[in-house]
Each structure stands twice: as structure tokens, then as C-alpha cells.
Amino acid sequence: MPRLNDVRGLPTTGLNAEQLLHYESLLVDIYTYRPGVQARVDALLHQSPDFVMGHVLRGYALMTDGLRSGVPEARRYLAQAQQLAAGGTERERLHIQTLQAWVDGRGADRLQALESILARWPLDLLAYRQLTAMLFWTGDKRRQLASAMQAVPHWQPDVPGFALTLGPLAFALEEDGRYALAETHAQQALAYHDADLWALHALAHVYEMQGRVREGDATLSAVAPRLKDFNLFRGHVWWHLALFRMAQGRMDEVLDLLDREILPATSMFYLDIQNAASLLARLEIQGVNVGERWERVADSAEQTLGQHLVVFTAPHQAMALARSGRRQALAQALKGFQDDAQAGVEQAQTGAAVSAALALYGTGEYAKFLDLMRVLRYEAASLGASHAQQDLYFQLMVDAALRIDELPLARSLLKERLVKHFSDAVGWQRYQEMAGLIDAASDPQSLRRLLRTGLPQ
Ligand SMILES: [Fe+2]
Known part of the structure; x- marks a missing residue:
């Protein structure tokens, strides 16, 4: 299986250079809340069935829909990812563990797997967004901020995807009551993408509170x-x-x-x-x-x-x-x-x-x-x-x-x-x-x- 580094230098299995750039554009579209992205992930998987993270991403998306009826299909994507796990990287295997814990309803294990990814690969944008999003639904606001804090210092403005780390940080700051800092980071994100919906949403929360x-x-x-x-x-x-x-x-x-x-x-x-x-x-x-x-x-x-x-x-x-x-x-x-x-x-x-x-x-x-x-x-x-x-x-x-x-x-x-x-x-x-x-x-x-x-x- 081919293995090349993504735009942040993380080895990624199953894609050629051009497809890796396409994957990056899909991640950006997912985290700027664009519609229709999952069909494009499927198309990429059709071209490259060995794309480990593609299967994981589809599983994550189905679970994000939040319906029990989606779990069997998420399990099918999980099974495909597991078949490829031996040829994948350790980071990819931790993502597979994360998805497994999610479909099994084991939140603590899902949390720990994502934290393990970020501790070693803080530039894993998908893990960062998954972790901060997951903590939204546990009510653990201090931990949400702590998770963002651990990863963000590793990101410099010239790292591709930097802007997409700011919205979750802004939102976590806002929910922890640090309104001025939250506003600063939300505005910084919006300066990159004026329609960064999560950053805009964090700003709306600052105004609301x-x-x-x-x-x-x-x-x-x-x-x-x-x-x-x-x-x-x-x-x-x-x-x-x-x-x-x-x-x-x-x-x-x-x-x-x-x-x-x-x-x-x-x-x-x-x-x-x-x-x-x-x-x-x-x-x-x-x-x-x-x-x-x-x-x-x-x-x-x-x-x-x-x-x-x-x-x-x-x-x-x-x-x-x-x-x-x-x-x-x-x-x-x-x-x-x-x-x-x-x-x-x-x-x-x-x-x-x-x-x-x-x-x-x-x-x-x-x-x-x-x-x-x-x-x-x-x-x-x-x-x-x-x-x-x-x-x-x-x-x-x-x-x-x-x-x-x-x-x-x-x-x-x-x-x-x-x-x-x-x-x-x-x-x-x-x-x-x-x-x-x-x-x-x-x-x-x-x-x-x-x-x-x-x-x-
Ligand atoms: Fe809200």
C-alpha cells in the first residue's frame, strides 16, 4: 500500500500525492460545514480502497449523524478499516480504536484513544476536531479547553489547517467563561475564513453570554x-x-x-x-x-x-x-x-x-x-x-x-x-x-x- 505524508507531515496510508491533497480539501470542507462531503469521501474510497483513514472518516461521519440506525453501516466501515490495520500506521490504528469505541458506546475509551493520538501527533487535525467535538456532548468543559490547549501550541500559522484549530479553541474558551480570549480567537479564525461556522458560532456564544x-x-x-x-x-x-x-x-x-x-x-x-x-x-x-x-x-x-x-x-x-x-x-x-x-x-x-x-x-x-x-x-x-x-x-x-x-x-x-x-x-x-x-x-x-x-x- 502506498504511504505518503499528508500536508502536515503525517504518514497516511493508501493515497497517492494528488489524492492526499483531495483528502485535505475534504477535511477542510467537513470542518467548514459544507454539504455533500461524504459522497466525495466514498468516491475517493472507490478509487483507493486501501485508504485506511477514508473508512474511518466515513465511520466517524455516520456516528456524527447521531442515529442508532447508522451504527451498523459505521461498523461495516470499521470492519474494512480493521482489515487494512496491519498495513496502516500506529496513528491510523488508534483512529480505528477510536471508531471501535464509539460504535461500542465506550466513551472513556474513545476519549483516551483520541488523546493518545494528539499527545503524539498534535498536528492530526481530524483527531483534534473529533476530540474537541466529542467533549461538547460530555459536558466536561474544562477538559474540552485543556484538550485544545495541549494541541494548539504545536500549530504555527504556516501549518496548513491552522485556522481550523482556532474555532474549537475559541468555543472551549467561551464555555469556560474566558470571554475576551474566546472572542480574540474566534475573530482570528474568521479573519482566515469569514464563513468558518464553528468560529462564528463561538463568537455568537460570547455575545449571548x-x-x-x-x-x-x-x-x-x-x-x-x-x-x-x-x-x-x-x-x-x-x-x-x-x-x-x-x-x-x-x-x-x-x-x-x-x-x-x-x-x-x-x-x-x-x-x-x-x-x-x-x-x-x-x-x-x-x-x-x-x-x-x-x-x-x-x-x-x-x-x-x-x-x-x-x-x-x-x-x-x-x-x-x-x-x-x-x-x-x-x-x-x-x-x-x-x-x-x-x-x-x-x-x-x-x-x-x-x-x-x-x-x-x-x-x-x-x-x-x-x-x-x-x-x-x-x-x-x-x-x-x-x-x-x-x-x-x-x-x-x-x-x-x-x-x-x-x-x-x-x-x-x-x-x-x-x-x-x-x-x-x-x-x-x-x-x-x-x-x-x-x-x-x-x-x-x-x-x-x-x-x-x-x-x-
Ligand atoms: Fe450554540
Whole structure:
């Protein structure tokens, strides 16, 4: 089998020089969220069946889709990679181990294999992006930053792919509350590729956490006309724009974004379900009549029952089924999550508990929901996702407390949800101002309005 170095000097099995350059362009397109890349990987594999990393890459992509129905096909790619493993490099064999651990649902082993690759080959762009992405769904934000920190110093601006290391670093910095550094790195990435969607997304999170609503709106609005050129991740960028619009009270526009971009039709994609359910819940908390829109989310949830590998999806499915009154499907969903927990599926125990809680909110059993969710509210972060997404739990708890006239509890939760929104003396001052507003608000509607954003600008 041929073995040549890739553009970063890493030996890669099964491709000639021209094909290696093509592989590099595929990696760049994957990590700039371009659509249609997997068919091109297949075409390359058709030309070069000995391309070990091609099989691994296809397996990774199928697992990234996040559906159990994709696992058998991922296993077929894994088996093909394993047949070639003896002729591959040690680095490639570690990627095969990573994929094996992923399809087996052994997260700790997957994490360790990726860390082992990066410790020895920090210029392995695929391993770097896989590791930082994986840690998004474990909720281990400090570790996400630590992983990026270990690899990034090995990258110089003249190393091909350098720009694609900056978005994950920016996002990890943001989730760890280091907003100024996060913004600097996101802007640096965008200076290389003005449509680096992950860097743009990291910047949107900085604006969201710091309450910079107008900057967030302007930044995402500027790129909005081009979002159709990206893969399904674009829906989450639209979700962020919807949050900025909601913070400005532009609720009709939020509904329009939901209908046109965030969930225009039923979807199997976990992020679509999360985005839409979370947005509808926030709209309802703000008193907006969302009409029949829960039906579309519930259809999406119901047609993918038992399918989602990203456990953070489960509470959103439960809420959508509850809000649309689908008692039977809801019971089936909750049983499925319980079965996963009993079978020892990773994160499933917390996922089942949080889902059961959100189902209670969705069916209007607010006191019971609060009893459960208050116990789970920190543990729930282990299901992963960003602080902005996890804020849903606090949104629902504040709303539930107001519905049962527990104003002191609502005020307490409103303050508590701001714990991630400040990182310096100026932020602390703004927190104190916000706390004053929370204590001064005397009616439920005023308190709910304070949920539209984090700290006031
Ligand atoms: Fe996000």
C-alpha cells in the first residue's frame, strides 16, 4: 500500500500525492460545514480502497449523524478499516480504536484513544476536531479547553489547517467563561475564513453570554444570506439568531425563523429537534401563542424514538411529546430512556431522569417538575451541550416556580442562572444591577421578561 505524508507531515496510508491533497480539501470542507462531503469521501474510497483513514472518516461521519440506525453501516466501515490495520500506521490504528469505541458506546475509551493520538501527533487535525467535538456532548468543559490547549501550541500559522484549530479553541474558551480570549480567537479564525461556522458560532456564544444582543444579531444577520450553502449545522446558527431576536422582543421574527429555517419540516437531526423544542418552550414562557408548532417537533421526536445517540436530545423529545398531548408516545419514550439507563448506556440514567422531569413540565405538573429538576439541575450538565442550550432547564424552572406562585424561588433561580455570565469586575457589577432588577420586579410577567437575555448591556 502506498504511504505518503499528508500536508502536515503525517504518514497516511493508501493515497497517492494528488489524492492526499483531495483528502485535505475534504477535511477542510467537513470542518467548514459544507454539504455533500461524504459522497466525495466514498468516491475517493472507490478509487483507493486501501485508504485506511477514508473508512474511518466515513465511520466517524455516520456516528456524527447521531442515529442508532447508522451504527451498523459505521461498523461495516470499521470492519474494512480493521482489515487494512496491519498495513496502516500506529496513528491510523488508534483512529480505528477510536471508531471501535464509539460504535461500542465506550466513551472513556474513545476519549483516551483520541488523546493518545494528539499527545503524539498534535498536528492530526481530524483527531483534534473529533476530540474537541466529542467533549461538547460530555459536558466536561474544562477538559474540552485543556484538550485544545495541549494541541494548539504545536500549530504555527504556516501549518496548513491552522485556522481550523482556532474555532474549537475559541468555543472551549467561551464555555469556560474566558470571554475576551474566546472572542480574540474566534475573530482570528474568521479573519482566515469569514464563513468558518464553528468560529462564528463561538463568537455568537460570547455575545449571548455577555448579553451583547445587537452585536450578535448584526453578526449573524450579516452571514444569514449565505447559510444555505452550509450543512444542517446552519439550523443551530439560525437558532442563535432567533435568541438574539427574542431578547429584543421581536417574537414574530422568531416564529418566522422557526418556520423558515430552524424546523421548516419534520427532521431526524438531533440538533433540529433540540433547537425547535427549546425555542418553542422559551416562546411560550414569554407568553407567545405558538399555534400548532409543537406538532412538527413532536412528529420529529416520535419518528426518531429510540434512535438518538446524543442523549441531550431526549429531554427535548419528551417535552415535545408532552406539549403536543401525545401521552402514549411520551410513555413509550420515557420507557425507552429508562431501558437505556438499565442497560448501562452512557449518560442514559441522567438523560432518563431529566426527560421524566421535562415531561412533567410539558404536561403542566409544575410542582412535581420543580421537585425533580431542582435536584437534577447541576447533574443535567453532564448531558453536554452549551451553557446557552442548558439554560433551558433554568428557563423552565423559573417559569414553573412562577406558575405555582413561588416568587422567592423564581427570583433565586433567576440569579443562579447568571453564574456563567460574568468573568470580571465589570461583569460582576452588571450582575449586581441585574439582581436588583430581579428583586424589584413584582409581577410574574416582569420576571419572565428577564429570562429573554443574560446580563443587561
Ligand atoms: Fe450554540
